[in-house]
Structure formats: structure tokens, C-alpha cells
Amino acid sequence: MSHFFRAEQLVMRFGGLTAVNDFSISMEPGELVGLIGPNGAGKTTVFNMITGAISATSGRVVWLGEEITQFPLHVIASRGIARTFQNIRLFTDLTALDNVMVSFHHKLRANFWDAMFGLPAYRREERRIKEESLELLQEMGLAHMAMEKAGALPYGKQRRLEIARALATKPRLLLLDEPAAGMNPQETLELVGLVRELRDKYALTILLIEHDMKFVMRLCERIKVLDYGYTIAEGTPAEIQNNPEVIKAYLGSQTHA
Amino acid sequence: MLSYCLPPWKGFQSVSGTIFFQQLINGMSLGSLYGLVAIGYTMVYGILRLINFAHGDLLMFAAYAAIYCVTLFSLPWTLSFPVAILMTGLMGIVLDRTAYKPLRNAPRISLLISAIGASFLLENLALVVLGGVPKAFPRPDVFDQVIELWGLRIQVLTIYTPVVTLALLAGLLFIVYKTKAGKAMRAASKDFETTRLMGINLDRIIALTFLLGSSLAAAGGIMWAMKYPQVNPFMGVFPGLKAFIAAVLGGIGNIVGAVIGGFLLGLGEILIVALLPELAQYRDAFAFVILILVLLFRPTGIMGEPLTDKV
Amino acid sequence: MPGASLFGGWRLMERTRRNALLNLLALLALAYALYLFDRYGTDYQVRILNNMAIFITLAVSYNLINGVCGILHLGPNAFVAIGAYTSALLTMSPMEKQMNYIIEPLMWPFSVLNAPFLVALIAGGLLAAFFAFLISFPVFRVRGDYLAIVTLGFGEVVRVICNAFQSVTNGPLGLKGLALHSNLWWTWGVAVVTITAVSKLVQSSYGRAMKAIREDEIAARAMGIDPFKHLLMAFLISAFFSGVAGGLLAHLIRTISPTLFTFFLTFNLLIMIVVGGLGSTTGAVIGAALFAWGGEALRIVEQPVQVAGLKIPGIPGMRMVVFSLILMVVIIFARHGIMGRHEFSWDWLFHKVRFGAARD
Numbered sequence: 001m002s003h004f005f006r007a008e009q010l011v012m013r014f015g016g017l018t019a020v021n022d023f024s025i026s027m028e029p030g031e032l033v034g035l036i037g038p039n040g041a042g043k044t045t046v047f048n049m050i051t052g053a054i055s056a057t058s059g060r061v062v063w064l065g066e067e068i069t070q071f072p073l074h075v076i077a078s079r080g081i082a083r084t085f086q087n088i089r090l091f092t093d094l095t096a097l098d099n100v101m102v103s104f105h106h107k108l109r110a111n112f113w114d115a116m117f118g119l120p121a122y123r124r125e126e127r128r129i130k131e132e133s134l135e136l137l138q139e140m141g142l143a144h145m146a147m148e149k150a151g152a153l154p155y156g157k158q159r160r161l162e163i164a165r166a167l168a169t170k171p172r173l174l175l176l177d178e179p180a181a182g183m184n185p186q187e188t189l190e191l192v193g194l195v196r197e198l199r200d201k202y203a204l205t206i207l208l209i210e211h212d213m214k215f216v217m218r219l220c221e222r223i224k225v226l227d228y229g230y231t232i233a234e235g236t237p238a239e240i241q242n243n244p245e246v247i248k249a250y251l252g253s254q255t256h257a
Numbered sequence: 258m259l260s261y262c263l264p265p266w267k268g269f270q271s272v273s274g275t276i277f278f279q280q281l282i283n284g285m286s287l288g289s290l291y292g293l294v295a296i297g298y299t300m301v302y303g304i305l306r307l308i309n310f311a312h313g314d315l316l317m318f319a320a321y322a323a324i325y326c327v328t329l330f331s332l333p334w335t336l337s338f339p340v341a342i343l344m345t346g347l348m349g350i351v352l353d354r355t356a357y358k359p360l361r362n363a364p365r366i367s368l369l370i371s372a373i374g375a376s377f378l379l380e381n382l383a384l385v386v387l388g389g390v391p392k393a394f395p396r397p398d399v400f401d402q403v404i405e406l407w408g409l410r411i412q413v414l415t416i417y418t419p420v421v422t423l424a425l426l427a428g429l430l431f432i433v434y435k436t437k438a439g440k441a442m443r444a445a446s447k448d449f450e451t452t453r454l455m456g457i458n459l460d461r462i463i464a465l466t467f468l469l470g471s472s473l474a475a476a477g478g479i480m481w482a483m484k485y486p487q488v489n490p491f492m493g494v495f496p497g498l499k500a501f502i503a504a505v506l507g508g509i510g511n512i513v514g515a516v517i518g519g520f521l522l523g524l525g526e527i528l529i530v531a532l533l534p535e536l537a538q539y540r541d542a543f544a545f546v547i548l549i550l551v552l553l554f555r556p557t558g559i560m561g562e563p564l565t566d567k568v
Numbered sequence: 569m570p571g572a573s574l575f576g577g578w579r580l581m582e583r584t585r586r587n588a589l590l591n592l593l594a595l596l597a598l599a600y601a602l603y604l605f606d607r608y609g610t611d612y613q614v615r616i617l618n619n620m621a622i623f624i625t626l627a628v629s630y631n632l633i634n635g636v637c638g639i640l641h642l643g644p645n646a647f648v649a650i651g652a653y654t655s656a657l658l659t660m661s662p663m664e665k666q667m668n669y670i671i672e673p674l675m676w677p678f679s680v681l682n683a684p685f686l687v688a689l690i691a692g693g694l695l696a697a698f699f700a701f702l703i704s705f706p707v708f709r710v711r712g713d714y715l716a717i718v719t720l721g722f723g724e725v726v727r728v729i730c731n732a733f734q735s736v737t738n739g740p741l742g743l744k745g746l747a748l749h750s751n752l753w754w755t756w757g758v759a760v761v762t763i764t765a766v767s768k769l770v771q772s773s774y775g776r777a778m779k780a781i782r783e784d785e786i787a788a789r790a791m792g793i794d795p796f797k798h799l800l801m802a803f804l805i806s807a808f809f810s811g812v813a814g815g816l817l818a819h820l821i822r823t824i825s826p827t828l829f830t831f832f833l834t835f836n837l838l839i840m841i842v843v844g845g846l847g848s849t850t851g852a853v854i855g856a857a858l859f860a861w862g863g864e865a866l867r868i869v870e871q872p873v874q875v876a877g878l879k880i881p882g883i884p885g886m887r888m889v890v891f892s893l894i895l896m897v898v899i900i901f902a903r904h905g906i907m908g909r910h911e912f913s914w915d916w917l918f919h920k921v922r923f924g925a926a927r928d
């Protein structure tokens with residue numbers, strides 16, 4: 001049982017449909033855990049419950065020793081749990097730089113009046129935010145696109161910008177929802193290295209959803225498998241690869257599709 | 258524009274049993290009109306997620322259409338009214354094609370602004386073309402009769418209104434639940450994109466929705482004009498707004514809910530004035546207060562399903 | 569352009585100072601123009617300029633909600649009304665009040681309160697903001713069309729109260745004979761303050777958060793931004809300046825009544841910000857200026873005209889037909905209006921000039 005982060009027996013029902021049943025996870029600082037499963041298995045719903053985007057039907061989420069189950073999305077985000085979205089949700093009409101700068105706002109020390117009167121303290125802070133944002137963009141290989149509108153970036157760059165934006169909130173736990181979706185093998189390979197680097201540099205703990213098995217197997221130390229809302233397996237990449245339940249779930253779902 | 262609002266209710270001084278009953282009937286009558294107009298809002302909202310701001314102005318359109326059918330072409334009312342209703346139904350389709358269809362993929366705020374523009378355009382075109390002087394509505398004599406019931410004198414129209422409303426509602430429910438087109442309509446309101454992918458011609462479904470909703474608004478408009486026989490270019494504004502509130506009250510997207518919401522709102526308005534005459538001047542604010550209360554405590558209305566945010 | 573000149577360094581400092589200087593010069597030029605109009609302008613010109621400034625104040629503060637936050641708020645007429653009535657009640661002398669309120673006397677404490685114009689204006693703005701605060705809870709529980717209809721409803725409720733609450737508002741008769749306090753200096757002074765304040769806000773970290781909410785509220789929340797707090801902030805500021813503009817309006821036309829503050833007013837503001845470009849403060853200014861000028865110019869279509877000896881009577885409602893058509897055409901065919909979401913800046917101007925010069 002981790003005091004760092006754990007979710008206990010999360011259940012999500014939509015009307016008569018149980019999207020997620022009895023999901024539990026416990027993570028230690030610095031871990032890199034993968035969440036896999038066929039389409040519709042309830043992976044994104046788990047993310048939504050953890051981050052407060054939807055409120056779980058039952059169960060609890062404990063973060064740094066405090067129960068945060070019913071906290072609103074923005075409060076949970078400001079407590080250090082950041083996420084990206086499966087269906088990229090950038091601020092499309094803002095520049096890439098502004099997208100990242102937005103994430104610093106919740107930690108802004110200057111108050112409204114400081115900002116309105118452009119007091120030196122505020123201006124210094126704004127300058128620092130801009131510099132840090134540019135550094136983050138640089139790190140994600142987006143520096144040359146800082147002034148482009150986010151919606152105009154190519155798909156792979158948008159995924160990277162989402163990660164940069166999430167990092168800018170200064171999270172300790174980062175949830176990545178299909179970060180490699182739509183990327184070519186080369187980009188995916190680069191992403192493996194990048195995620196590791198980020199984890200080490202920013203002391204992150206990462207939980208990620210991904211369909212690209214190579215990506216997950218290469219990157220994650222531990223994997224959980226969901227199917228129809230149930231957790232059907234958990235273990236190291238090697239264990240998961242040979243788990244008959246998992247093979248059945250994946251092959252089964254493929255014949256359905 | 259709103260200075261053209263309806264003539265205020267005649268004051269009620271004391272509240273005896275019979276008068277109360279009389280008001281109850283008045284409230285039902287008014288409420289059924291709100292309900293009739295609310296159906297159109299709820300149907301369009303169900304499919305396009307748009308408040309058709311110009312919907313109320315279709316009342317006005319129908320009333321004028323009926324007047325001109327009777328006075329200009331000297332048609333009997335039995336023919337004039339159906340013609341006016343049909344014309345209004347087609348007008349609804351024209352409205353969609355010109356003001357809303359070009360904006361199907363635009364941000365919601367644009368669509369709503371276009372709707373507001375369309376509403377103002379209809380009102381002011383009517384003002385320019387037909388003039389601002391209120392026209393008398395030629396009420397057929399049949400509706401003028403007064404019957405005595407348990408010591409109450411009731412105008413026949415007051416009784417006909419809810420009856421017609423319920424009959425139209427039954428017809429609409431038949432279309433929506435028992436016909437193929439109705440099934441497609443319900444599918445479109447559940448999931449627009451999937452319905453499109455299933456190969457259903459959404460443009461036709463939307464046109465049908467506007468046709469039905471606008472025709473019902475027309476029926477409401479004609480009955481409204483018979484009840485308050487002063488027709489002017491802005492007559493649809495208040496009934497429209499209140500009918501929308503009735504739709505929210507009933508649970509937007511729900512046809513039966515819209516009619517129930519309409520009845521509740523009509524009854525509420527009449528009874529509150531009957532019981533507390535000193536509030537008569539605030540009558541037009543009542544509906545909005547109800548709206549705020551509904552949104553605060555039960556945003557999905559009486560019959561509505563919970564709103565879910567797609568993440 | 570090398571990176572060093574983009575971020576920090578002496579060139580940035582130099583540019584900031586240049587821009588500040590240019591701002592000052594522009595203000596002086598405006599003041600000089602106002603001085604000239606004040607002295608030599610015709611009544612007609614002065615009236616248009618006054619209207620223009622008040623419309624600019626209203627459009628810029630309205631755009632903060634509708635354009636920057638992306639919320640379709642349809643009740644600014646209520647805030648204008650609150651500001652107008654509040655400031656009028658504060659500047660009227662007890663004598664004037666007695667003469668106005670013939671049906672029902674003005675209730676205490678309004679009957680005895682009295683304040684100088686500036687205080688009255690600010691009080692009007694503050695009371696408008698206070699009402700904005702009160703309704704923010706039901707309003708911001710919903711979004712989209714629901715929010716539109718709630719705010720529209722609020723506007724209607726305020727109008728109904730103006731009509732019915734006679735012992736404060738004097739009902740449909742309204743208030744007559746207000747002192748003529750507003751002049752070019754007041755109206756344009758307020759407009760400049762509003763533009764400055766709103767621009768500052770929009771360019772700040774708070775404004776960025778508001779735009780993020782407009783773009784994608786859930787994503788903004790996932791980045792730690794509290795939508796209620798920021799929408800409320802924008803709403804209060806918008807209501808405050810709308811209220812102040814209401815006070816200016818009241819002391820310019822000197823007669824106010826509930827018919828002045830109907831949804832019609834909101835509709836006009838909507839046209840201004842849509843034509844100017846939703847989300848652009850510059851656009852709001854341009855839209856308001858065009859409206860003030862075009863609205864006057866369009867009056868001819870409603871006035872009787874004499875053509876070749878024939879007298880054609882004016883057509884009431886024609887102006888509104890034109891306005892509604894403009895609104896619909898812009899929103900359907902040119903959704904971004906004149907400015908889109910771009911803003912005027914000196915940097916942009918210089919860039920243009922230099923770019924243009926390089927091409928020659």
C-alpha cells in the first residue's frame with residue numbers, strides 16, 4: 001500500500017453499463033506503469049476518475065496521504081496530477097508557447113491587481129514563466145514552433161505539445177493517454193527515450209495508456225491489463241506477454257472487430 | 258421591441274372558489290399554448306443542440322399568414338388555418354436552410370448569434386412590410402361562444418386550446434415513436450454523427466424536425482392570436498421565450514416534458530397573479546425566476562436525463 | 569531574427585520604451601482631436617463622438633465575456649440599466665427627484681443620497697458588478713445556450729423591475745431632466761481607461777487562462793485553472809465598465825426609461841463585437857466606432873425623403889433589417905469579422921511598415 005498514490009476499488013457506472021469495475025492500483029514514486037487493454041476496456045475512464053474529470057460511482061483515490069476522490073478536476077491538477085488526452089485537447093487557437101504558459105497560471109503568485117498594474121513582481125514572474133515554457137518546448141523539440149498556433153501543428157507535434165503542457169503544471173504524477181497514437185515507428189522509438197528522460201529529470205511517476213505493445217513493453221516496468229472494465233492481469237512485461245488471459249482478451253477482441 | 262408585449266391580464270380582485278377554478282382553466286389554456294410552442298424548441302434542440310431563437314417569431318408569421326388568408330383571399334377559416342400552418346412549417350425549413358445549415362460545423366456561439374439575427378430579421382421585416390399597427394385577428398364565431406359550466410362562464414376557445422394541444426401531441430408522438438422517420442429523428446438526437454454514418458439523410462430529418470416543430474408553433478400562434486386578437490410584429494417574442502423556459506422546465510429534448518413544462522408554467526403564471534395580485538406587474542419576470550431555480554437545482558428539468566460531459 | 573533579440577536584452581527594453589512613447593503620443597493626438605471637436609465641432613459630430621466612446625466602452629467590456637471567455641452572455645443591457653439608474657439617482661438633487669416621482673415618492677435612502685458625478689459613475693459600476701456577482705452562481709452553473717437564455721432572462725427581469733418598482737425607478741415614466749455631466753472628456757476618458765484595463769487583463773496570465781477556458785474548458789481545468797473564478801473575474805469587470813457606461817449614457821441623453829435598456833441594446837452590442845471580430849479588443853473598438861457612425865448614417869432610411877418631388881415616408885424598422893442582415897451575413901460568411909482575434913500593436917505596425925518597405 002503506497003502512501004504516495006493509490007486508487008482503491010474504483011467503480012464507474014453509466015446508467016446500466018459498468019465501464020470500470022473494482023479497479024485498484026498502487027504506485028511508488030518514480031514508477032512507470034502501463035495500462036493496456038482492448039478498445040472500450042475502460043482505460044480512459046480510469047484516468048478520468050483519477051483526475052476528477054468524472055466522479056467515480058464508488059471507490060477512493062488517495063494522493064500523498066489525502067483522499068482526493070471527489071475533488072474537482074482543477075484542484076486535483078493543482079495538487080500535482082497532470083494528464084494528456086487521448087483525443088488531443090490543445091487550446092487550438094493559442095500559440096504553442098501560450099498553451100504551455102497557461103499551465104503555470106495555477107501557481108502564479110502575483111495577484112490580479114499586480115497583473116493589471118503590471119507591477120515589477122508580476123512582470124518578473126511572467127518573464128520567468130515564458131523562459132521556463134520555452135525550455136520545455138525546447139526539450140520536446142518544439143522550440144522553433146513556439147509562435148505557431150497549436151491547432152496548426154502536425155499531429156505528432158501536437159501530442160508532444162500536450163506532454164509539454166502537462167509538464168508545465170509541475171506534476172509529480174503524470175498520466176499519459178496514448179502518447180504514441182498516430183506516430184510512426186521512428187517517432188515512437190524517440191518517445192520511449194524521451195519519456196524515460198523526462199521521468200528522471202522531473203522525478204515523475206508515470207501511468208500511461210497505450211495500444212502500441214512494443215512501446216509499452218519497452219518502456220514500462222509494470223503493466224495492468226483491463227478488459228470490459230475488469231483487471232484481468234498485472235505484472236512485468238514478460239509476465240504479461242505470456243499470460244493466457246491477456247492473449248485471449250486481445251485475440252478475442254480482434255475477432256469481434 | 259419588448260414594449261410591444263402582450264396586454265396585461267385583467268386584474269383579479271378577490272379569490273373565491275369559482276374564480277380560482279376559472280383561473281385554473283385559464284392557466285391550463287395558456288399553459289397548453291406554451292407547451293405547443295415548447296415542443297418545437299425541444300425538438301430542434303434535441304437534434305441540433307441549438308435554441309432556435311426565431312421559433313417564437315413563427316407564431317407571429319402564422320398569425321399574419323392566417324389573417325391574410327382570411328382577409329386578402331377570403332378563404333374560410335377552416336382552410337385558412339391549415340394553409341397558414343403549412344406555410345409556417347415551410348418557413349421553418351427555409352429558416353434552417355438559410356440561417357443554420359451553413360453553420361453546422363461552426364462553433365456553437367456562431368449558430369446562436371445567427372439565430373438571434375434571424376429572429377430580429379423576421380420581426381423587423383414584418384414591421385417594414387406589414388407595419389407596426391396591430392391588426393385585429395378575425396376570430397371565427399365558433400370559438401366566441403360562451404358555455405356555462407357549474408356556474409362558470411367559459412369561452413369555448415379556452416376549452417378547445419388544451420384539447421387541440423393534446424390531440425396534436427398525440428399525433429406528434431405517433432410520428433416520433435411509430436414511424437421510420439420518427440425513429441431516425443430519435444436516433445439523430447441521441448448521436449448525430451453515428452446516425453449520419455448509418456447512412457440516414459440527416460438533412461431530411463432536420464427538415465422534418467423543423468417542419469413539425471414550426472407547424473405546431475403555428476397552431477400555437479393561431480390560437481394565441483384568437484385568444485389575444487391583436488397581431489403585431491413582436492407578438493412572438495414573449496410567448497417564445499416562455500415556451501423555451503417551459504421546454505427547459507420539462508427537460509430539454511423531451512417532447513412530453515415540454516408540454517408538461519408548458520402547463521406548469523402557464524398555471525404558475527396565472528395562479529401567482531390570481532393569488533398575489535400585487536405581483537401582477539412582475540408577471541413577465543416569473544418565468545425567468547423559475548428558469549434560474551430549475552437550473553440551480555435540477556438543470557435537466559423534470560423529465561430530462563442527466564447531462565454528461567464527454568471527456 | 570536572432571533569438572537573443574526576441575527574448576530579453578536591450579532591444580526588448582528599447583522597444584518597450586518606444587511603445588510607451590507611441591502610446592503617449594497617440595493619447596495626446598486623441599486629446600487634441602477631442603479638444604478641436606469640443607471647440608469647433610458641430611453638435612452632430614459631438615453627439616456621434618460621444619456615442620462612439622460609450623459604445624466602445626460597452627463593446628470592449630462585452631467582448632471580454634463573449635469574445636475572450638467564449639461565453640454567450642446576453643444580459644449586458646441589465647448592467648447598463650443598473651449603472652444608469654444608480655448614477656442618475658445619485659446626481660439628481662432632492663428637488664429634481666420630487667418633481668420626477670409624481671406617482672409614487674422615491675423611497676428612502678435614495679431620496680436623500682447625493683454624490684458628485686465621478687462618485688456616481690463608480691457607484692453605478694460597482695452596483696452593476698455586485699448584481700453580476702449575485703447572478704454568477706446560477707449563470708456559471710451552465711454553459712452554451714442555457715447560459716445565453718439565463719442571462720437574457722436576467723436582462724428581462726431587470727427591465728421588468730425598472731418598469732414595476734416605481735418607488736425606486738419611477739416606472740415606465742423613467743427619470744427626466746438629468747444634468748448634462750457627460751462630455752467628450754468624460755466619455756473618451758472612460759473609453760481609454762476601459763480599453764487599457766481590458767487589454768492589460770487579456771494580455772496577462774489571467775487573460776491567458778480565460779482564453780484557455782474558451783478553447784477547451786476541460787483541458788483548462790486539467791491544467792489547474794478554476795473556470796468559475798476566472799469567468800467571475802471577467803464578468804465583474806465587464807459589468808463594472810458596462811455600469812459606468814450606463815452612467816455616462818444617462819448623463820448624456822438626460823432622460824432614461826426602461827425602454828432604453830431592452831434586449832435591443834444587447835443586440836446592437838452583439839453586432840459591434842461580431843463585426844469587429846469576436847475576441848479582439850481592437851475589433852470591438854472598430855465595431856463600436858463603425859456602429860456609432862453607420863447607425864447615424866443609416867437613420868436616413870427611416871426618415872421621410874423627397875425624391876423628384878415625391879415624398880416617400882420613412883420606413884420604421886428598416887435600420888434593424890439592415891443590422892440583422894449585416895449580423896447574419898458576417899456570422900455566416902465571414903465569421904472572424906474585421907480583426908479575427910488579432911490585436912493592433914505598435915510592433916505589428918512597425919513590422920508591416922518594414923516588411924512593406926523591404927518589398928519595394
